[in-house]
Amino acid sequence: MDNNWKTKTLLIGGVIGAVIGVIGALVLVQQADKAQSRPKLTAGDGVKVGLGVLAVLKLLAELGAR
Numbered sequence: 001m002d003n004n005w006k007t008k009t010l011l012i013g014g015v016i017g018a019v020i021g022v023i024g025a026l027v028l029v030q031q032a033d034k035a036q037s038r039p040k041l042t043a044g045d046g047v048k049v050g051l052g053v054l055a056v057l058k059l060l061a062e063l064g065a066r
Contacts, residue, residue, distance in 0.1 A: 032039040 028039050
């Protein structure tokens with residue numbers, strides 16, 4: 001019974017992450033459609049996204065530590 005909350009937390013986090021990922025991809029596709037071109041993501045764009053994700057994870061870790 002003690003691990004029940006852990007499983008729920010992992011499942012909810014996974015679903016939220018997947019939904020956010022799909023929404024992000026949808027926004028990217030819509031912007032590409034408006035520009036009538038394929039999206040061009042550079043290594044710099046990937047670094048920016050990665051740092052943003054790390055910042056969110058750090059915030060969540062700090063909230064969980066309280």
